[in-house]
Structure formats: C-alpha cells, structure tokens
Amino acid sequence: MIKSMTGFGSAKLANDRLEVVVEIKSLNSKSLDTSFRLPRSFSDKEHEVRHILSQVLERGKVNVSIELQSVGEKKSRLNINRTLVKAYFDELNSLAGEIGASQQDIFRLVLQMPDIYNQEDNSEQNEQDWQLIRQALQEAIQACNEFRITEGKELAGNLASYIEKIRLLLGQVDTYDPQRLENIRNRITSHIAEVVTDEHFDKNRFEQEMIYYIEKLDISEEKVRLRVHLDYFTEVLTKEDSPGKKLNFISQEIGREINTIGSKANDAQIQRYVIDMKEELEKIKEQSLNIL
Incomplete structure (x- = not known):
C-alpha cells in the first residue's frame, strides 16, 4: 500500500473537567523527524509520544500539537497550612511587640515563610488526564495515517x-x-x-x-x-x-x-x-x- 508522507489529523476528546485537542501535521523527510508542542505539565511524556508516533507514521517530518482546556470550574490544587500560618503570625506579632517593631507587614511576611503551602497529591488525576490525552493522540495519528493512505x-x-x-x-x-x-x-x-x-x-x-x-x-x-x-x-x-x-x-x-x-x-x-x-x-x- 502506497502512503504519502504528507498528512494531517486531529482529534478532540473531553471529560467532566478537561478538553484535549490534538493536531498532527506531516511532510516528507528522509527519517522520522518529530517536533512537539506539549502542555508543560506533561513535558516528560515526549519520549512516549515519539514512540507512539513511530509505530504508525514511520517516516516524515511530523509536528504534534496538544492543547488542554479546563471544563467547568477549576478546583484549586493549593492547600494552606492554616495552623502553621497562625503559629508564624502569633510568634512574629509577639516578637514585634517585644522589640517595638512595626506589625504592619507581618501577615505578608508570614505568607513567605517555608512549608505553609501544600500541593495536593494529584498523581491519580494526572494519570487520568494522560490517558485522555493518549487516546486523543492515537485518534489523531490514525486520522493522519488515513489521510496519508488517501x-x-x-x-x-x-x-x-x-x-x-x-x-x-x-x-x-x-x-x-x-x-x-x-x-x-x-x-x-x-x-x-x-x-x-x-x-x-x-x-x-x-x-x-x-x-x-x-x-x-x-x-x-x-x-x-x-x-x-x-x-x-x-x-x-x-x-x-x-x-x-x-x-x-x-x-x-x-x-x-x-x-x-x-x-x-x-x-x-x-x-x-x-x-x-x-x-x-x-x-x-x-x-x-x-x-x-
């Protein structure tokens, strides 16, 4: 079966919190030459994306674009350690009173203290997001491959x-x-x-x-x-x-x-x-x- 190296494919998938849009463009090249535009949170997936591409597209200059869009209200992934904030504030406020220092910017200083911010553990959610991205990527690759066949x-x-x-x-x-x-x-x-x-x-x-x-x-x-x-x-x-x-x-x-x-x-x-x-x-x- 003759395939062209010129191709285009796209796919769009979404769940209750995320929409994924993948576009793939390919031109002729002596080997598989890939370039990516991935979301920053999934930049470590570049090797896996390249492997998935190589299984189907084989050769050509291939450009992959993956864009993510939040669906609905986005839940904050940031937790503040309130107990630690209060402890820092009380301690600094007390110390300022003892030495006669200004108490005006104490809260701002407290927000810069270590360990008061805790990121939620979203590893499971990230994996779910990646599976959605992976499925959209495979659908876009298949669409590009069908374009090449035509x-x-x-x-x-x-x-x-x-x-x-x-x-x-x-x-x-x-x-x-x-x-x-x-x-x-x-x-x-x-x-x-x-x-x-x-x-x-x-x-x-x-x-x-x-x-x-x-x-x-x-x-x-x-x-x-x-x-x-x-x-x-x-x-x-x-x-x-x-x-x-x-x-x-x-x-x-x-x-x-x-x-x-x-x-x-x-x-x-x-x-x-x-x-x-x-x-x-x-x-x-x-x-x-x-x-x-």
Whole structure:
C-alpha cells in the first residue's frame, strides 16, 4: 500500500473537567523527524509520544500539537497550612511587640515563610488526564495515517501514468530506430566514396573504426534495460509497502538509461523523445520523494 508522507489529523476528546485537542501535521523527510508542542505539565511524556508516533507514521517530518482546556470550574490544587500560618503570625506579632517593631507587614511576611503551602497529591488525576490525552493522540495519528493512505492512492495513480508515458515514448523510439539506422548508413555510404579514393586510405583501420562507430551508436541494450527498470518500478509500486526510497533509486537508474539513449542516438528525433521522457521522469522523482 502506497502512503504519502504528507498528512494531517486531529482529534478532540473531553471529560467532566478537561478538553484535549490534538493536531498532527506531516511532510516528507528522509527519517522520522518529530517536533512537539506539549502542555508543560506533561513535558516528560515526549519520549512516549515519539514512540507512539513511530509505530504508525514511520517516516516524515511530523509536528504534534496538544492543547488542554479546563471544563467547568477549576478546583484549586493549593492547600494552606492554616495552623502553621497562625503559629508564624502569633510568634512574629509577639516578637514585634517585644522589640517595638512595626506589625504592619507581618501577615505578608508570614505568607513567605517555608512549608505553609501544600500541593495536593494529584498523581491519580494526572494519570487520568494522560490517558485522555493518549487516546486523543492515537485518534489523531490514525486520522493522519488515513489521510496519508488517501494521498498515497493519488500518488500511485500519477506515478503509474508517468511510467506508462515513458513506456509509450520508448515504443516510439523503437519504431523510429530503424529509420535512424538507415539515415546513419546513408551518411556513412556517402562518405565512403570520398574516403576510398584517398591514397593514404587504410582499409583495415577503416573497418575497425566503422565497427567501433556502429557499436557506439547502438542503443539496443539501453532500451532493454530501460524496459526492465520500468517494469520493476511498476512492480514495486503495486506490491511493496513503504517503497519510497526504492522507487527513488529505480528512478535514478531509469534516468541513466534515458540519458545514454539520448547521447548515443545521435539523432534529432530521438532527442525529442528523450526530452519528453526526461520531463515525465522529473515528475516521478519529485513525487516519489513524498512516498513513505
């Protein structure tokens, strides 16, 4: 199954005290490259979030945003040790009276004394909040993955059409190649008469150079290899999971054969076909980079 690395997914969940909104955006990348915007109280969960992402999204530049919103009246998590506050106040107030100091700011000073604030133990509530966040994260990941699958189907269709266009152009090269060879043969024949009349003409050397020249212009092997690469590209596209890197390697081989055909053909019409094939190949390279 072909998947695009471009994707988007979101999810919103809530309970009686908390609303969670998760958004995930992904683009193409050579590996899994993640960035997060997490609530400060759950910043220690970054490693777990990355692990959850890697199980499904595998590769790509992935940005995750998790936002929390309180629902209803928010209960204070702060307790004040009233007994200790009174003890501090009475002691400082008494001491100020004994030494004749001002008693105006004693209460403010008491609020700065140690151990008068006690945070509630909210570990159980935090765990419940995290489970809600985790569920929203998984739903957003699934939505992003489905987006990638949909985009991947479109990409696969495009790539298949580009490959078919190259195959049709290669067929036109096949059709025209006999005419190209005939044109070359006629050019050589027209020059033979001039060459053989030269008193310094070396028949053996001439035959060797002719063989070399003809072999240099032959594009039969390149056409065969190009067809093999086109078939292999189609096979990988339709049968393998996460084939993005392999398709990119195959497209490079396709490009080599197309370039060699163009350089060896020595013919203007073949060059036109080659240019058209290169145009389709550039589309393949560009879009295959976005395949998982």
